[in-house]
Every structure is written in C-alpha cells, then in structure tokens.
Amino acid sequence: MTTRFAPGDRVRVRWAHPPGHIRTPYYVRGKTGVIERVCGSFRNPEELAYARDGQPARPLYRVHFDQRTLWPGYQGRAKDGVEVEIFEHWLEPAGAAKEGGT
Amino acid sequence: MSDPGRGYHDMGGLPAGPVERGEHDYALWEKRVDALLVLLSDKTRDLVRVDELRRGIEQLGPGAYDELSYYERWIASITGVLLGKGVFTSDELGRRMAEVEARAAGDRT
Amino acid sequence: MSDTGQHSHDHTPRPDQDGPPSYYQAMETAVRELLIERGVVTAEEVRAAVEAMDARGPAQGARVVARAWSDPAFKARLLKDGSAACAELGIDMGPTHLVVVENGEKLHNVIVCTLCSCYPRFLIGLPPDWYKARAYRSRVVREPRAVLGEFGTEIPDDWEVRVHDSTADMRYMVLPRRPEGTEGWSEAQLAGLVTRDCMIGVTLPKAP
Numbered sequence: 001m002t003t004r005f006a007p008g009d010r011v012r013v014r015w016a017h018p019p020g021h022i023r024t025p026y027y028v029r030g031k032t033g034v035i036e037r038v039c040g041s042f043r044n045p046e047e048l049a050y051a052r053d054g055q056p057a058r059p060l061y062r063v064h065f066d067q068r069t070l071w072p073g074y075q076g077r078a079k080d081g082v083e084v085e086i087f088e089h090w091l092e093p094a095g096a097a098k099e100g101g102t
Numbered sequence: 103m104s105d106p107g108r109g110y111h112d113m114g115g116l117p118a119g120p121v122e123r124g125e126h127d128y129a130l131w132e133k134r135v136d137a138l139l140v141l142l143s144d145k146t147r148d149l150v151r152v153d154e155l156r157r158g159i160e161q162l163g164p165g166a167y168d169e170l171s172y173y174e175r176w177i178a179s180i181t182g183v184l185l186g187k188g189v190f191t192s193d194e195l196g197r198r199m200a201e202v203e204a205r206a207a208g209d210r211t
Numbered sequence: 212m213s214d215t216g217q218h219s220h221d222h223t224p225r226p227d228q229d230g231p232p233s234y235y236q237a238m239e240t241a242v243r244e245l246l247i248e249r250g251v252v253t254a255e256e257v258r259a260a261v262e263a264m265d266a267r268g269p270a271q272g273a274r275v276v277a278r279a280w281s282d283p284a285f286k287a288r289l290l291k292d293g294s295a296a297c298a299e300l301g302i303d304m305g306p307t308h309l310v311v312v313e314n315g316e317k318l319h320n321v322i323v324c325t326l327c328s329c330y331p332r333f334l335i336g337l338p339p340d341w342y343k344a345r346a347y348r349s350r351v352v353r354e355p356r357a358v359l360g361e362f363g364t365e366i367p368d369d370w371e372v373r374v375h376d377s378t379a380d381m382r383y384m385v386l387p388r389r390p391e392g393t394e395g396w397s398e399a400q401l402a403g404l405v406t407r408d409c410m411i412g413v414t415l416p417k418a419p
Contacts, residue, residue, distance in 0.1 A: 017107025085379035114325030137260035198241035
C-alpha cells in the first residue's frame with residue numbers, strides 16, 4: 001500500500017460538497033488536523049454505494065482534530081479532540097503554520 | 103436544509119435537544135431485518151453492500167428519515183437495492199405483501 | 212430541534228403478533244420469503260443469524276475488558292489489533308476492524324457515529340436507541356462534556372475528552388480504567404463492573 005501521508009502529518013480536509021454517498025462528515029470539511037494512524041486500504045464507499053466494486057482500494061486514515069479548530073467558542077479543555085476516519089482522496093497536505101478553518 | 107451540500111443524515115455538530123435515554127428491546131421482525139443485511143452483505147453473497155444500504159437510507163428524504171423507525175428505514179432501503187438489482191420486481195413484491203397481510207388477517211380470525 | 216420520529220417509534224416494544232403487520236413488517240416478511248424462494252438465503256440461515264446476534268452483547272465486551280485489565284500482554288495486543296485479540300477469546304468479530312481506545316489517567320474517550328449508527332455490534336450486540344438518535348449523534352462531537360453530563364458522567368476540567376466518530380471501516384470500543392480497590396479480583400468479578408455504556412464511553416465503571 002502506498003500512502004501519501006504518515007502519522008503526525010498535518011492535513012487539510014477538502015472543502016467540497018459533491019452529491020452522493022459521502023463518508024467525510026460536513027463538520028470537518030475545510031478543517032486542518034493531524035494524521036493519527038493509517039487504518040489500511042479499503043474499498044471506496046462512494047463507489048460501493050452505487051453497486052460498483054469500489055476498486056482500487058484507497059488508504060484510510062484516522063485524523064485528529066482539536067475541538068477548538070472545529071467549533072468556534074468550544075467550551076472545554078484546549079486539548080479536547082475528535083478523531084475521524086477519512087479517505088486519502090479527501091485530504092491534502094497542510095502547511096505547518098496553517099490553522100483550521102476554510 | 104439551508105445548505106444543499108449537506109446531507110440530512112450528516113448531523114454532527116448541529117443543535118439538538120437532550121439525549122433521551124429510553125430504550126426498547128428489538129422485536130423479532132427487526133432482528134430479521136438485521137439478519138437479512140448481515141447475510142446479504144456477506145462475502146459470498148455481496149448483494150447489498152453496507153454503503154448501498156446507507157445511500158438508500160440517506161435518500162429516503164428528511165420526512166421519512168425522521169418518521170420511520172430504525173429498522174423500517176433499513177428494510178425500505180434493502181428492498182430498494184434488491185429491486186434495483188432485479189432480485190424481484192415491484193409487482194412480485196406488492197402481491198406478496200398483500201398475501202402476507204391477508205394471511206395475518208386470517209390468523210387473527 | 213425535535214427528534215420525535217425516532218423516539219415515538221423506538222421507545223416501546225413492538226411485538227410481532229399483535230394486530231395487523233405494519234407496512235414495513237409486511238415488507239420484511241415478503242422480502243424474506245422471496246429471497247428464500249429464489250435461493251438467495253435459506254430460512255435456516257436467517258434464523259441462525261438472528262440467534263447469533265442475540266448471543267452477542269455487552270457481556271462479551273466485558274470479558275475482553277476484564278482480560279485486558281488482568282493481562283498486560285493481552286492489553287497490548289488488544290490495543291494493537293482489537294479484532295485479532297477478541298478472536299483469541301473465541302469471539303467471532305465478523306467483518307469488524309476493531310480499534311480499542313484506552314482511557315488514561317486524565318483522558319476520556321467516547322464513541323459516536325454522526326453519519327449513521329456504526330457500532331461494535333459483533334462485539335457488544337445491537338446499539339441502544341439513543342446511540343442512533345439525532346440528539347446524541349449531533350451533539351456529542353461538539354459538546355461532549357455536556358452530553359456526558361446527561362449520562363451522569365462529570366469529566367474534570369483538567370482531563371482531555373476525545374470523541375471518536377466511526378465514519379468508515381473501523382469500529383471502536385473504549386477500554387475504561389480499572390477501578391481502584393479491585394486488586395486480586397478474578398476476571399469474572401472484574402467483568403461484572405463493565406457495562407455497555409462504559410464501553411461506548413458515556414459512563415465510567417463504578418468502583419466497588
């Protein structure tokens with residue numbers, strides 16, 4: 001499996017809203033997080049949903065987001081976070097200095 | 103929905119009321135719906151993928167999404183996938199549902 | 212925002228035999244009969260699948276947690292590959308890729324599926340109604356401490372709360388911390404402390 005990202009890499013979720021069966025939640029689109037782990041390669045749900053074979057399998061990552069980058073005015077500890085599984089085609093590299101948001 | 107690019111099911115972070123913690127035991131027919139999905143999605147059959155099930159549920163629309171119970175949504179979606187793949191036709195299914203209802207009525211008399 | 216649909220339907224048991232079948236119950240029976248007649252499934256397979264899911268439940272997960280509390284090597288394997296470690300205990304995890312997330316001294320984990328209702332069903336059975344309902348799915352990613360408070364779980368301000376959204380192929384189980392005062396307990400005794408809600412992460416195991 002060739003993966004574009006490794007644990008610790010900063011990534012931005014694409015700001016995109018295609019119709020269809022999408023497993024990238026709206027609330028993380030356009031946001032910046034850090035790769036927590038590589039989960040493996042899995043058939044693409046966006047294709048499987050339409051009865052196609054979902055091949056080639058695509059790398060799936062768990063991405064950690066700081067709560068404060070997701071929700072303005074988040075009430076809680078600064079370190080609180082959300083971890084979300086995201087397929088590689090939804091991710092792009094984020095510069096080290098960039099902070100979340102669109 | 104104010105944003106047409108956001109699916110109705112895609113609700114993470116939206117405002118909502120308190121969590122209501124009541125629970126119910128699943129009825130046998132609900133367990134059978136679950137069992138059908140387990141079987142139809144297994145490696146040998148691969149006939150209804152979980153993502154096909156989910157897409158069907160997402161496409162029920164906001165009204166049905168909230169009004170139907172969980173396994174009502176599932177059987178509606180599973181049925182849609184099976185119709186799409188020609189496992190049976192609407193006519194066959196409609197006639198069989200009428201038979202099922204007639205049998206149940208007979209059982210109660 | 213109301214959540215009336217799911218609740219009005221899901222809060223009371225709906226037995227099969229009382230009254231005429233609903234439209235969707237009739238659909239289930241008709242679909243099942245047609246699938247059996249066309250040789251896609253057998254009646255026996257459906258029956259066996261219902262029984263297999265009935266046999267899954269929180270006790271199965273509690274056994275895994277108790278073993279992890281008792282056996283550090285097992286815990287290490289569980290955190291590395293949840294499904295393989297569960298299989299060691301004879302648990303059939305089906306197609307599940309289980310990720311076990313461990314609570315720490317000042318770290319609390321909680322699980323949700325905001326897009327549908329993904330749940331470690333092959334380990335701990337079918338999810339409770341509230342897990343699938345709009346209130347929990349919408350709010351726990353954004354205000355986890357408030358939602359946990361509704362379950363009677365107060366997380367101290369200096370702890371970190373980490374929410375896990377099951378959006379794709381992984382399924383999650385929380386490994387709670389072993390309560391104080393349980394030194395020398397057997398795995399069976401320990402398992403008795405572990406509830407379904409602890410493994411979802413909305414509650415903590417009670418110290419004896």
